[in-house]
Amino acid sequence: MRKLRSHTNVQRLRNKLIAVIRASDVDFDSEIVDTSLIRSGQLDSLGLFSVALFIEREVGREVDFAGYDIAREWDTVDDILAFIDKLRQGA
């Protein structure tokens, strides 16, 4: 039951993230988990900024993004979800 709830939460978070990315006018296939957003250049400056604000809202604190390798850690939707998870665990 707990596993199911956790899965639903991840799905909800994924949908919210995809909505943020799409609002930045990025046209990508959200079913393909390894669609490159940054290295492909699809997620441009404003899109990155929206994702950064989304991450901070989700983790509920200010994040010093200068300490991370964004190109590697945010390149796909799953990468960003893992990044949020890492921050929530205090990394």
Add this chain to the structure above:
Amino acid sequence: MRSGVTASDYEFVRYQPDNKTQVAELQTHSWSRSIELNIAYFDWKYGRNPYLAEPLIYLAMRNGRAVGMRGFFGVQWEGGNPPQRCVGLYADDLVIAPEHRNRGLIPKIMTAAFEDLANRGYDYVFNLSAGPVTFLSSLSTGWRSAGSTQPMRWRPWRASLQSVLHRLVKQSSLVSLAGDVLGRAPKVRGSLADLGQEQVKRALDAVPGISFEEAPRCGDMAELVERLGSSGRIRHVRDAQYYEWRFQNPLSRYRFLFWGKDRLGGYLVLQQCTSELANREEVNVVDWEASSAEIRAELLRAALALARTSQITVWSATLPHETTELLSKSGFGLQKRSPGTAPPGPAILIRPVRKEWLERQWLFSGLALLDLANWDLRMLYSMCG
């Protein structure tokens, strides 16, 4: 609906003189709405830059039109003991026309730029005015940050009262009185250009010894900087040639407070943006030097008296402790930030031109470029001021 156009449908080229009008048009998204003013700004920033003989600007072209650009203007850093000097490049003016965004143009423009700049022998590029959007996109392409400029802001009592009233009105529908007052209160507005002689005289009566001028005293200012010496931290070379060029920026208005007539004991430079695309109500302290703590304090007192209806901002990241204390005592405060909102003030960004240098330690004159303690920053070094 996306058109299916990708970065491979564009051409990435270095600026040629016949692109000037197109650049001025493209920059109506960033510099100002006026093409004429943008050409004047271009000519000043790239054409008359004292450190570069020709503009280093890289463009994304589509069907013969410039639709994206990044420019690099020359700066001259000095630092270390004994001090060394070098000409560096300041990356600025990143703009992509709205209908061409999210097509991966920025990394392509930057790749073309870095290839060319490496061939020209440049080592590092700098940016001291990156807002949150440019900041993140830069981090994703190999730039690293030395930290925030930590702006401290002074707000006139009327602006502070207005924001308290705004908060009250938002919190309670019962505070109709506050709403009334808020509605009737005049909008806080102040321009350095509006300062009349009488107003200046009144403000400076309390601080004798200080004069207020519209023109810089470039030679005197440079002489004072040289007389005060250097701590060895990295800073821009501030000689008369630099000041003469720097204060001609056609998108800014400058006013100067001087202590001393024949021999300068101190100066403070106030700046205000004039473009309709910028915040024209904010006044910045872009440069400030004094031969004693007393003169420094008096210059600040005069600045506050003069710009009393405007918000005043100064970068505090690398100021000595006694100066930030003076600012705090005078009513300046660090701008706060909450999660999910844009960070206040720009960040200091640096990147080596060559990809193979990304993993090395980035040094100038033996000083680590990413260590904020090695910098002596003024807003004047950036195009924020």
